[in-house]
Amino acid sequence: MVGLSTDHLKRRGIMLVLSSPSGAGKTSIAKAILARDGNIAPSVSVTTREQRPGETDGEDYHFISRDAFQNLVRQGQLLEYAEVFGNFYGTPRAPVDSALRDGRDLIFDIDWQGARQLTENARDDLVTVFILPPRAEDLERRLMTRAQDTADTIQRRMAKAPDELSHYPEYDYVVVNNDFETSVVQVMAILHAERQRRQRFVGLAQFIRGMQEQVRAKYPGGELM
Numbered sequence: 001m002v003g004l005s006t007d008h009l010k011r012r013g014i015m016l017v018l019s020s021p022s023g024a025g026k027t028s029i030a031k032a033i034l035a036r037d038g039n040i041a042p043s044v045s046v047t048t049r050e051q052r053p054g055e056t057d058g059e060d061y062h063f064i065s066r067d068a069f070q071n072l073v074r075q076g077q078l079l080e081y082a083e084v085f086g087n088f089y090g091t092p093r094a095p096v097d098s099a100l101r102d103g104r105d106l107i108f109d110i111d112w113q114g115a116r117q118l119t120e121n122a123r124d125d126l127v128t129v130f131i132l133p134p135r136a137e138d139l140e141r142r143l144m145t146r147a148q149d150t151a152d153t154i155q156r157r158m159a160k161a162p163d164e165l166s167h168y169p170e171y172d173y174v175v176v177n178n179d180f181e182t183s184v185v186q187v188m189a190i191l192h193a194e195r196q197r198r199q200r201f202v203g204l205a206q207f208i209r210g211m212q213e214q215v216r217a218k219y220p221g222g223e224l225m
């Protein structure tokens, strides 16, 4: 309508959590979403695990010592943390707080223990997706072809898969990673829909009121009709 402009509406950012048993393809899906969407960034976790070949410190993880990790826990600087396969992993709190405040979305590659803690502490900002492999063999095949892990590590990760799978009821959405491209589109669709949730908009009531006032000022008498 000519002559009736309104200020841009702001929204809070989303924490998009992807979890799956090792080898279901979650990391590749997360990378594709980050490449395709300009308003989502990775939440970079801290971990005490060894850096793998091909990983970059500060990008894939912040690789830190056990002492440094304990300090972060003690100082309350982690939004959630867990022990996975004998190593500690955690989400630094400060970057999450500022992203959500600024309306920037974050993608989290964390396990069910982390997703559970975020559900308890930050339900309103959280969207959780459980990625499933189409068949059990796919887990094994993906872990083997990734060639990043020793036979012993693959063995331990596979042994853990049934337990990880049991946590599916704690997630909002499920995506079966049959076809990579389809899975990426499905997770993007979840993200797009969740961005439009009414509760995420900041100052929506005020925005609507302003709009009503502007229209009423120009076209009075609506209350009488």
Ligand code: 5GP
Pocket (backbone or CB within 6 Å): 019, 020, 022, 045, 046, 049, 080, 081, 082, 084, 089, 090, 091, 109, 110, 111, 112, 113, 114, 115
């Ligand atoms: P990986 O060692 O293969 O990178 O990760 C092992 C597991 O730890 C994966 O299931 C991954 O999702 C999980 N993980 C990575 N970062 C975090 C984190 O910050 N918190 C939690 N709770 N889990 C994490």
